[in-house]
Amino acid sequence: MKIFSKEQIYEGDKLTTERQGIHSTDLMERAGEQIFNWMHLRMQGAQVPIHVFCGIGNNGGDGLVLARHLILAGYSVKTYVVNYSHKRSKDFLINYDRIKNVTKDWPILMESEEDFPMIAQDDIIVDAVFGVGLNRPVANWVQALFRHFKTSNAFTLSIDIPSGLYLDKTPEHESGIVNASYTLSFTCPKLVFFLPETAQFTKQWEVLDIGLDAEFMQTTQTDAVIIGKYEVLPIYKPRDPFSHKGHFGHCLVVGGSYGKIGAVILASRAALSSGCGLVTSYIPKCGYTALQASFPEAMVITDNDENHITDIHFEIAPSVIAVGVGMGTDYKTISALENFLKHNNTPLVIDADGINILAKNQSFLKLLPKQTVLTPHPKELERLIGKWSDDFDKLEKAKAFSKKHDVILVIKGAHSITVYGNMLYINSTGNPGLATAGSGDVLTGIITGLISQGYDALSATVFGVYLHGKSADIAVEDYGYQSLIASHVIEYFGAAYLDLFKQPEPVEDNTENKKES
Numbered sequence: 001m002k003i004f005s006k007e008q009i010y011e012g013d014k015l016t017t018e019r020q021g022i023h024s025t026d027l028m029e030r031a032g033e034q035i036f037n038w039m040h041l042r043m044q045g046a047q048v049p050i051h052v053f054c055g056i057g058n059n060g061g062d063g064l065v066l067a068r069h070l071i072l073a074g075y076s077v078k079t080y081v082v083n084y085s086h087k088r089s090k091d092f093l094i095n096y097d098r099i100k101n102v103t104k105d106w107p108i109l110m111e112s113e114e115d116f117p118m119i120a121q122d123d124i125i126v127d128a129v130f131g132v133g134l135n136r137p138v139a140n141w142v143q144a145l146f147r148h149f150k151t152s153n154a155f156t157l158s159i160d161i162p163s164g165l166y167l168d169k170t171p172e173h174e175s176g177i178v179n180a181s182y183t184l185s186f187t188c189p190k191l192v193f194f195l196p197e198t199a200q201f202t203k204q205w206e207v208l209d210i211g212l213d214a215e216f217m218q219t220t221q222t223d224a225v226i227i228g229k230y231e232v233l234p235i236y237k238p239r240d241p242f243s244h245k246g247h248f249g250h251c252l253v254v255g256g257s258y259g260k261i262g263a264v265i266l267a268s269r270a271a272l273s274s275g276c277g278l279v280t281s282y283i284p285k286c287g288y289t290a291l292q293a294s295f296p297e298a299m300v301i302t303d304n305d306e307n308h309i310t311d312i313h314f315e316i317a318p319s320v321i322a323v324g325v326g327m328g329t330d331y332k333t334i335s336a337l338e339n340f341l342k343h344n345n346t347p348l349v350i351d352a353d354g355i356n357i358l359a360k361n362q363s364f365l366k367l368l369p370k371q372t373v374l375t376p377h378p379k380e381l382e383r384l385i386g387k388w389s390d391d392f393d394k395l396e397k398a399k400a401f402s403k404k405h406d407v408i409l410v411i412k413g414a415h416s417i418t419v420y421g422n423m424l425y426i427n428s429t430g431n432p433g434l435a436t437a438g439s440g441d442v443l444t445g446i447i448t449g450l451i452s453q454g455y456d457a458l459s460a461t462v463f464g465v466y467l468h469g470k471s472a473d474i475a476v477e478d479y480g481y482q483s484l485i486a487s488h489v490i491e492y493f494g495a496a497y498l499d500l501f502k503q504p505e506p507v508e509d510n511t512e513n514k515k516e517s
């Protein structure tokens with residue numbers, strides 16, 4: 001699913017009215033009606049007090065349309081205008097008149113804290129104060145209103161975006177943002193729903209289709225995409241019934257150190273379970289028995305050193321090499337990595353201490369083959385690209401780093417984001433159960449295994465991140481968040497692959513994107 005920019009949203013709006021021969025007020029009517037239908041389906045006429053807070057722009061206009069429909073359907077509604085500016089939008093004013101014609105009274109005007117109404121815990125708040133048009137800090141009294149929403153503990157439904165969130169930057173003050181229980185977003189989800197600093201402001205979200213022009217939706221290129229089943233299905237390579245293991249490549253996993261051989265076992269098993277033909281693990285001597293005993297499908301090459309990788313030298317011709325899991329940053333390992341990189345032309349996936357070594361020795365970066373995949377967690381990313389001031393700055397720095405070194409970066413997190421050049425691929429699968437030892441090693445193995453099967457590095461990364469999360473989503477049904485461990489994620493890969501061909505999820509459902517409340 002595409003994530004449109006602010007400019008693209010306004011452009012889509014304009015094109016739709018032109019091409020469908022409708023007025024912008026009609027589009028607003030559709031938007032408000034969609035929200036009404038969503039609420040009506042769930043509330044079935046229940047007489048719960050609903051407080052609809054409207055701004056003075058088009059987000060407020062949506063709120064007025066909704067309030068009118070709710071009133072006409074017999075709900076108990078109070079409508080407020082949060083009068084933060086006198087510059088009212090044209091479509092707001094049209095709907096301001098329309099609601100007056102229905103209620104024979106103007107909505108309640110709010111201009112300061114004295115105007116705040118009582119809101120009981122069992123009431124419903126509709127937040128139509130600011131939409132995507134927010135472009136400067138929210139006035140203090142409006143921030144106080146948002147705090148008033150929060151302290152009421154009432155269910156808060158935000159229209160399009162929780163008010164106070166910008167589309168393209170991190171807000172100045174956390175207290176100036178509505179804490180939405182649910183957000184109904186038009187046309188596409190917003191990037192801020194996926195970033196660590198702002199994701200917390202909506203517990204769940206859903207996209208409502210307001211019928212924007214189909215050609216615009218299909219042909220507009222966006223620089224951010226959400227990766228769900230529909231996006232990965234075209235990537236999937238079906239198996240030829242006459243294929244044999246030689247067709248799916250040979251992965252070499254280099255890593256491990258005394259006490260951290262398990263990381264290599266996990267990555268190697270994950271590579272094989274993701275479908276590669278052969279796996280060889282390259283480890284210090286101390287891990288030989290553990291690896292052979294726990295993972296008999298692997299072949300093993302040992303370093304001359306007992307406890308560390310000190311030389312990366314082999315006679316085989318792998319199709320892809322993973323480096324770094326459990327490897328440590330011993331000075332002999334650093335020099336082994338440098339020598340290896342100087343001679344290597346095979347595609348690489350680098351994780352964990354491999355990334356830490358690159359971060360401290362940035363001259364090694366120019367030795368990487370094109371489209372090397374790096375899978376840092378946030379701390380490793382910071383070491384690699386430097387500190388960032390906020391999430392948007394982080395993404396800009398990651399893009400610049402990716403372009404400069406021609407690498408694919410996976411920013412691991414609740415919504416892992418693959419960055420390549422200017423593009424962001426935001427993963428929709430995964431759950432808090434993945435915050436557990438070894439889950440990163442498993443991801444490294446999957447991506448490596450997919451590259452060895454002939455997926456290009458970017459497709460392998462995007463698909464690998466998706467499968468990793470999907471496998472955890474299926475496994476968590478059996479283990480719960482607390483008991484899920486990295487090995488389970490490997491065991492459930494099969495189910496994750498099979499899930500690709502289950503009945504496709506309906507677009508409205510979006511269950512992959514709903515967070516735990």
Ligand SMILES: NC(=O)C1=CN([C@@H]2O[C@H](COP(=O)(O)OP(=O)(O)OC[C@H]3O[C@@H](n4cnc5c(N)ncnc54)[C@H](OP(=O)(O)O)[C@@H]3O)[C@@H](O)[C@H]2O)[C@@H](O)CC1
Nearest residue numbers: 013028057058059130131132133134135136137138160186
């Ligand atoms: N295609 C779609 O998706 C559709 C979208 N629709 C809806 O339109 C919404 C966008 O509406 P919008 O452009 O009128 O902006 P909105 O957020 O209502 O803000 C209003 C104005 O407030 C101002 N302002 C900004 N910051 C401020 C501040 N801190 N304090 C005070 N004032 C501030 C700023 O005006 P300015 O003063 O800068 O000229 C801004 O324009 C969108 O989210 C969706 O709900 C649907 O109706 C139909 C189809």
Ligand SMILES: [K+]
Nearest residue numbers: 130159161163
């Ligand atoms: K809003």
